[in-house]
Amino acid sequence: MICATTALTICAAAAQAQETTITIATVNNGDMIRMQSMTDAFTEAHPDIALEWVTLEENILRERVTTDIATQGGQYDVLTIGTYEVPIWAKQQWLVPLEDMGDDYDVDDLLPAVRDALSVDGTLYAAPFYGESAMVMYRTDLAEAAGVTIPDSPTWTDIKAAAEAMTDKDNEVYGICLRGKPGWGENMAFLTAMANSYGARWFDMDWNPQFESEEWKAALTDYLDLMTNYGPPGASSNGFNENLSLFQQGKCGMWIDATVAASFVTDPENSTVADQVGFAQFPNKEGVDNHGNWLWAWSLAIPASSQKQDAAKDFIAWATSKGYTELVAEKDGWRAAPPGTRTSLYENADYQAEAPFAEMTLTSMQAANTQKSSVQDIPYTGGQFVAIPEFQGIGTAVGQQFSAALAGQSSAEDALAAAQSNVTREMTRAGYIK
Known part of the structure; x- marks a missing residue:
């Protein structure tokens, strides 16, 4: 034994x-x-x-x-x-x-x-x-009740009009939810894609930062306007997971984010609006042939x-x-x-x-152009990021400036000026700018 x-x-x-x-x-x-x-x-x-x-x-x-x-x-x-x-x-x-x-x-x-x-x-x-990739997810019931139509290929003007019409803050329904949490893969993933759709770029062909360009000013100003007027409170702390939770709870009229979220917002066990979700391409700015699709x-x-x-x-x-x-x-x-x-x-x-979102997901991914994410000439690749080692540091630093602006701690102009100064210094130190 x-x-x-x-x-x-x-x-x-x-x-x-x-x-x-x-x-x-x-x-x-x-x-x-x-x-x-x-x-x-x-x-x-x-x-x-x-x-x-x-x-x-x-x-x-x-x-x-x-x-x-x-x-x-x-x-x-x-x-x-x-x-x-x-x-x-x-x-x-x-x-x-x-x-x-x-x-x-x-x-x-x-x-x-x-x-x-x-x-x-x-x-x-x-x-x-x-x-x-990225796309628009929206409440079809709220859009219908508000009398707005979100086309399959919307512009930012379409998005702003829909956000305004669907906002009902008395009942904690916000027209739009977007990333505000700082980080190169958090708010800057979204904001880089949005800036691309406005015709902006991170750098010119000599690696000079472009944050004081008219395109970046327009993109950040419109982002802050959308979130200040039609977004949820505390948005500067919201990343992918926080906005997913808000949308599943029925508190977002629209959410523009990663296509992977579609299976979760349409999950009847976890989403209160599972049968009321529509999908559209990532928006573009009128006159700019670029939807900012990321990959x-x-x-x-x-x-x-x-x-x-x-x-x-x-x-x-x-x-x-x-x-x-x-x-x-x-x-x-x-x-x-x-x-x-x-x-x-x-x-x-x-x-x-x-999966009612399958076709839009594949369309969005196939439309992404990571070799030329801006309509302007660029010296880098990447969709919602710049494919250089330094981007983790500079992307997060810029994200902190823009998140602070969303929290009301600075203006769009001040945030862009700080981003321009910080990134110029780091790119010079790294040897990109001679």
Whole structure:
């Protein structure tokens, strides 16, 4: 009896010793929370791999993973990063190439624009978990009651008129909700896209900042006007998740943000307005042929500092596979499937039937031009960001200036002047401006 017990203990210890634990750093967005809830499905298929989750707010996630990978800290085995970081970090040899993902992975099924954005010299360095552009989500019932029509391809004039008509502050209904929380991937993702749609650009061809241009003045002034008159209180603290919650509670007439939000605002279990949501393209300024569509993919990558790269690759191959999409559909319905990554999803009749936003999402993503996001000549690429290493710092600094203006702490003119001064100094220090 003692021998049997000892043998079992030894066997259990041996099994435990063979188990590999990988640490996954991810953002606290709904699709990632759902991925975490699917842990048991992964571990059943991979009993030798255990998952440890570190789920963080977007700005904090970016700060921690950037610090860890730059210092080769090795704290994480899987990183959730985006189309901004991948090409920059891959060129620094900070990421592991994602080759040999398995015969059934079907890398050719990845949407070409997303796959290209996550590749360097034809090699994939991150696998897309979900992809997105940006679009207008609006309450069809409020628009009808207010007597306004939001066209499929609206202008900012259309948006302002609709926001004014749908605002009912006495009943806590606000015509429009937009990002105000500072951060290069928070308010500046939206404001850069909005500025692009006004014909603005971050830099001229000599890398001189352009924040005192007429286009930037018009974009920021109109943004502040919309949010001051028709937006919710405390908007300078609202990012993606805060505005999602407001819209689901029925407090936003319109929300212009990432297309990935569509499955959550139409979720009848969590959204009080699920059957009253319409969709339209990201707006443009009259006379400017640019809707400011962005292209982003929250993706999973392996830092070169990880000591558990094989196990990490097994997890990434599972989480970004067709099979994972089918697991989500089986559990929560096709509407909840991670969008914007695979061609096959948009050819799936079940998905098209359950996801009224599918066509607009694909249209918005296909319209994004990350090689030339402004109608003016620019020396950089990127849609809602500038694809240079310095953008994390300067984008967040500018975002803080603009968020302060939204909070009433400065004027649009002062915020733009401060942005011009700060970015000029940093770009000169970095050697872009001679």
